[in-house]
Structures are given as C-alpha cells and as structure tokens.
C-alpha cells in the first residue's frame with residue numbers, strides 16, 4: 001500500500017512542493033540553495049539514471065524527511081550553544097545539509113528538543129550559573145561537617161562536573177551523528193539498489209560485509225554488492241525502510257551503548273563482536289547477526305530441482 | 309597430545325557454545341519476509357516448545373484473519389508462519405495472552 005501511494009505521481013508532486021516550502025521556511029537562504037543544487041546533482045550521479053520518476057521520488061522523499069523531522073530538530077540542537085535563534089542553523093551545518101541524522105529514535109529527539117527549547121528560552125548563562133551555585137552549595141554543605149555524601153549529591157556533582165568539562169553536552173548530553181541518507185532505488189520490479197551503501201559503510205567505519213550481513217538478515221532476503229559498489233537487494237524496499245534498518249544497525253553496532261558516542265571500534269574476538277568506545281572506553285559485546293529462520297518463499301519446485 | 313596448562317583459556321567458550329546450541333536464546337524473533345509481489349510473510353521463531361503452536365496458529369489465524377501454519381525446522385524448532393505483515397498483531401497478541409514477555413520479543417525487518 002505504502003509503495004503504491006508513494007509511486008502515485010500526483011502524490012509525488014504534492015510532496016515535492018511541500019518539501020520546497022518546508023525548506024524555505026525552515027532553512028536560511030543559503031542553505032536552501034545549497035541543498036537544492038547539491039541534492040539533485042548527487043542523486044542523479046549515483047542513482048540509476050534511466051528512471052526519472054524514481055529519482056524524483058527518492059529525492060522528494062529525502063527532502064521531506066530531512067527537512068521535517070530531522071533537520072529542524074537537529075539544527076536546533078546544534079545551533080543551541082552558539083546561536084540562540086532557533087530558526088537559523090549554524091553555518092557549519094551547511095556543508096552537511098544533505099545529510100541525514102540517523103540518530104536513533106524520534107521520540108527521544110523530540111523530547112530532547114523540548115527540553116532544549118526551554119534551555120534556549122532561558123539564557124544559557126542562567127543554566128550554568130545555577131549549576132555552579134549548586135556546586136558551591138554542595139561544597140558548602142560539606143565544609144565543616146563530617147557527614148557522608150548522599151547519593152543525590154554525588155550524582156549532582158558528577159553531572160555538574162560533566163557539564164563543566166563538556167560544554168557541548170550541556171544541552172543534550174547527546175552526541176550528534178550525522179550521515180547521508182541511504183539512496184534507495186528500485187531496479188525493475190524485484191530488486192532494490194542501495195546506491196551509496198559503500199559510502200555509508202565508510203561513514204560508519206564498518207566493514208561492508210558486516211553491514212551487509214545485518215541488512216540482509218533483517219530484511220530476510222539476499223543480495224550482494226555489485227561492480228559499482230552499490231548493494232543490490234532482492235525484494236522491493238523503500239528508502240524509509242532501509243533507513244529504519246540502518247538506524248537499528250547504528251544503535252546496536254555503531255554508537256556506544258554507554259555514552260552513545262559514534263566514535264567506536266567493532267572488534268571480533270573469539271567469534272563475538274565487541275564494541276569498543278573511543279570516547280568513554282567502555283567495551284561491550286554486541287548481538288551476533290543471525291538471519292534465523294527463513295521461510296521458503298521461492299518456487300518450491302525450483303528448490304526441489306536444485307537439491308535433488 | 310596437548311598440555312592442558314598451555315592451552316589458552318577461552319572464557320567465552322561456554323557462551324558461544326550455549327548461544328549456538330540454544331538457538332532460542334530466550335528471545336522470540338518476529339521477522340518479515342517479502343514474497344512475490346507485495347505479499348509478505350511473518351515468521352515467529354523461538355516460542356517455547358511447551359506451548360502448543362498449532363493452537364496458537366489457529367487462534368492467530370482467526371484473530372488476524374490471515375492464513376498461517378507451523379513449520380518444523382531442524383535447528384529452530386517449531387516456527388509460526390503467518391501470511392502478511394502480522395508483526396504488530398502477533399506481538400500484541402503474544403504479550404496480551406501472556407505467552408511472551410514484551411522484553412523477550414525481538415522484531416526484525418524494515
């Protein structure tokens with residue numbers, strides 16, 4: 001159903017228009033320009049060029065997603081420490097404007113956003129000032145008394161120190177992790193191309209094989225990387241669906257389970273994979289990739305002929 | 309012959325073995341597979357063998373108005389197959405009926 005709807009040309013157009021508006025509304029002028037110029041060129045390059053419709057569609061979708069849920073939020077978050085006006089993203093962001101934030105879930109981002117907005121409204125200094133006061137208060141309490149630290153005090157202290165040492169974390173305690181959206185194009189009726197698969201592997205610093213195994217296991221299908229370093233997957237998948245799977249991959253195999261930093265190394269050790277965090281040093285084992293039970297979906301006669 | 313003391317000790321040997329032996333890993337895996345065209349198939353792997361899967365599938369078929377079957381797999385035991393994307397339905401149903409705890413459910417797919 002979804003597919004049909006999205007491939008309906010009229011809908012497509014609407015979507016495109018909408019995204020145009022969003023873009024204008026949400027982003028500063030230069031940014032809008034850069035995306036509109038950049039994105040089509042790139043999709044054109046990497047995607048299969050024969051099918052204009054798909055291209056457009058893909059493009060439109062990408063835009064929409066980018067602009068609506070992620071971008072505003074993420075820009076807000078990022079813009080926070082330096083630039084108070086929420087509407088205008090930082091200039092740095094311009095370069096990566098086409099990128100998609102694959103941070104794990106929307107709900108959290110949204111919640112955080114709210115929190116941050118509050119922070120935003122209240123000038124930054126206030127927040128920090130309070131923190132410092134707290135620290136002093138707490139210190140003050142301890143001076144001249146030999147009582148033990150209460151758990152709450154310790155906790156507060158630790159967070160105060162954290163905030164002090166990492167001003168960037170003040171707002172969200174969340175590491176930003178920006179990457180390009182997957183470029184997903186249908187090939188014929190039965191296959192799907194994930195055009196920038198290799199590129200995404202590089203961004204994530206993961207072996208293509210590892211991501212490949214995960215994708216195929218999750219999607220319950222088969223596929224391989226072709227000569228143009230794009231991933232050809234059997235079955236029909238939409239960008240959104242691939243994105244969901246990618247997001248789950250990132251959550252499990254890229255971002256640190258303790259501090260959520262994406263600066264991690266995945267090591268194989270005695271047949272188990274370990275995620276070693278370069279930021280906080282934590283190391284934990286991650287789920288092994290298993291495709292598990294696979295139902296027979298092909299033509300049984302053909303399978304019988306093969307095995308017999 | 310090997311000298312035992314010189315053997316390196318692999319602290320994860322058990323873990324690996326058990327995770328391979330015990331395919332169930334305590335989780336119920338709900339997966340989706342594409343079939344020809346837009347058709348899909350939902351599989352539920354890892355339900356305790358103490359349950360009568362035949363009864364479960366019968367109830368599910370009625371509840372979700374879809375066809376379904378139980379497949380015996382040499383490695384994964386009895387697996388539930390339902391036509392269409394029943395992942396939401398089956399998860400809700402399994403938790404509501406108390407057969408599976410929510411944290412035991414692992415949903416795969418897109």
Ligand SMILES: [Zn+2]
Nearest residue numbers: 256259277280
């Ligand atoms: Zn970490």
